[in-house]
Amino acid sequence: MKCEQIAELLPDYLEGSLAPDQLRDVEAHLEQCADCSEEVALWKKLSLLPVEQPSTASRVRFEAMLQAYQAGRSNQPAGNPEWKKRASTASVFHWLRSPLGAAAWSAALLAIGIFTGLRLAGPKPPSPDMAAIQSELTNMKQLVVLSMLQQQSASARLEGVTWSTRDQHLDPQVLSALLHTLRYDPSVDVRLAALDALSRHSAQPQVRSSVVNALQEQQSPLVQVALIDQLVEWHDREAKPHLEKLRQSPDLNPTVRQRADWAIGKLN
Amino acid sequence: MLQVRDGAGEMLGVLFDRYQTPLFNFYSKLTGDRTLSEDLVQEVFLRILKYRQSYRPGTPFRAWIYQIARNARIDHFRKFPRERVFEPEMLPPVIPADSAQEQQEVELLQRALALLPEDKREILLLCRFQELKYEEIAELLGCQLNTVRTRIHRALQELRKSFHQLTQGTALKRANSAAPGNISPRGGCREV
The missing domain is CATH 1.10.10.10 (Winged helix-like DNA-binding domain superfamily/Winged helix DNA-binding domain)
Structure with a gap:
């Protein structure tokens, strides 16, 4: 093979997604061609580049930015839009670092404190501001859960599932992400956690039907048993035919079959 | 209300902890400028707050966040044209x-x-x-x-x-x- 032909395959080789025969071709070429093998070596070395750490002040600035943003949101009618338009974010950050900025910050935080204190002192009907912030919060939670469920590490996805349980109400997008996790996540632990999170929302018909459907697709005995237990807990009589079907699968784990028999008895 | 504010902060904080170092490294290795990189990371999180509705669920989240990161850098250099280019001497x-x-x-x-x-x-x-x-x-x-x-x-x-x-x-x-x-x-x- 020539370098030009290898060039087409090299990126997939580097990603480790080549078919075995193509892999053999590329490896044979790399043994002969110094240039191509040097490129592969450099690619590997790129992962050795040191990870630089941002300064510790970065987190403090982030907190300040967050408070400024939220204070800005809740005081929006009083804000001066002209000023906002002119000040770029970068220049605001520079300003925040100056002593004058720091003093202004203290004043602003004090004002927020007083404002909050007054709000908390007297119970008032929820204001439109409050509703806006509430909906922002919900949005943020969704974003965090949805992003976590896409992480590569299983522990991060677990964390995402845990986040989803913090809310009483489950947003439809988060719900469908959790259902997807239950069915397709490669990690058994994450699938079990997703089932646990979903079990709190059995009132939603979609949840029950998905758990029943997941029963047929699961290969892991642990998850299968957990699903069966969940259906028994819900006294879901409609699940009975599905359990019957499951117990007839030829290569079913004996423990799971036993559990399915037990569940069918319970649901009678 | 304070509780609500802390709640939203905590959540963006989770994203911040996860992404601040990768984003910082993306910028610092691209521009060779640590101070600017830190500023841009802050800008990214401000934009996440502002534009989070623009995230389409089901699409890769990291692609979205790096889209924001690229735009933040492009906008910055549009406003403040480069005084110096990335020289290996830096x-x-x-x-x-x-x-x-x-x-x-x-x-x-x-x-x-x-x-x-x-x-x-x-x-x-x-x-x-x-x-x-x-x-x-x-x-x-x-x-x-x-x-x-x-x-x-x-x-x-x-x-x-x-x-x-x-x-x-x-x-x-x-x-x-x-x-x-x-x-x-x-x-x-x-x-x-």
Whole structure:
């Protein structure tokens, strides 16, 4: 093979997604061609580049930015839009670092404190501001859960599932992400956690039907048993035919079959 | 209300903890400027707050966040045209020949990366250092998967060339410093 032909395959080789025969071709070429093998070596070395750490002040600035943003949101009618338009974010950050900025910050935080204190002192009907912030919060939670469920590490996805349980109400997008996790996540632990999170929302018909459907697709005995237990807990009589079907699968784990028999008895 | 504020903060905080270092490294390796990189990371999180409705569930989240990161950088350089370009001289000098070979190679690689045109440096950082999948990069750059593959390969070819120049330059430098009274000029590593 020539370098030009290898060039087409090299990126997939580097990603480790080549078919075995193509892999053999590329490896044979790399043994002969110094240039191509040097490129592969450099690619590997790129992962050795040191990870630089941002300064510790970065987190403090982030907190300040967050408070400024939220204070800005809740005081929006009083804000001066002209000023906002002119000040770029970068220049605001520079300003925040100056002593004058720091003093202004203290004043602003004090004002927020007083404002909050007054709000908390007297119970008032929820204001439109409050509703806006509430909906922002919900949005943020969704974003965090949805992003976590896409992480590569299983522990991060677990964390995402845990986040989803913090809310009483489950947003439809988060719900469908959790259902997807239950069915397709490669990690058994994450699938079990997703089932646990979903079990709190059995009132939603979609949840029950998905758990029943997941029963047929699961290969892991642990998850299968957990699903069966969940259906028994819900006294879901409609699940009975599905359990019957499951117990007839030829290569079913004996423990799971036993559990399915037990569940069918319970649901009678 | 305070509780609500803390709640939203806590949540963005989770994203901040997860992404601040990768984003910081993306910027610092791209621009060679730590202060600017920190500013841009803050800007990214402000934009996440502002534009989070623009995230379409089901699409790769990392592609979205790096889209924001790229736009933040482009907007910054539009407002404040570059005073300086990324010069390899801004990196720490190459350690003398007696230090560990691997260390030296990594530093040469850093310099070689800095010599690449920005778009080539960026695509290598995205796939190798930020560990984005080719599909995510295609989504991010708005191009075909095959284009991503071609661009990665071209960037790698160019990296090899500039790495080669640098290693030859260093060998030359070493030979020069071995000769008494012969001081090699700064930037001599680029002479081939």
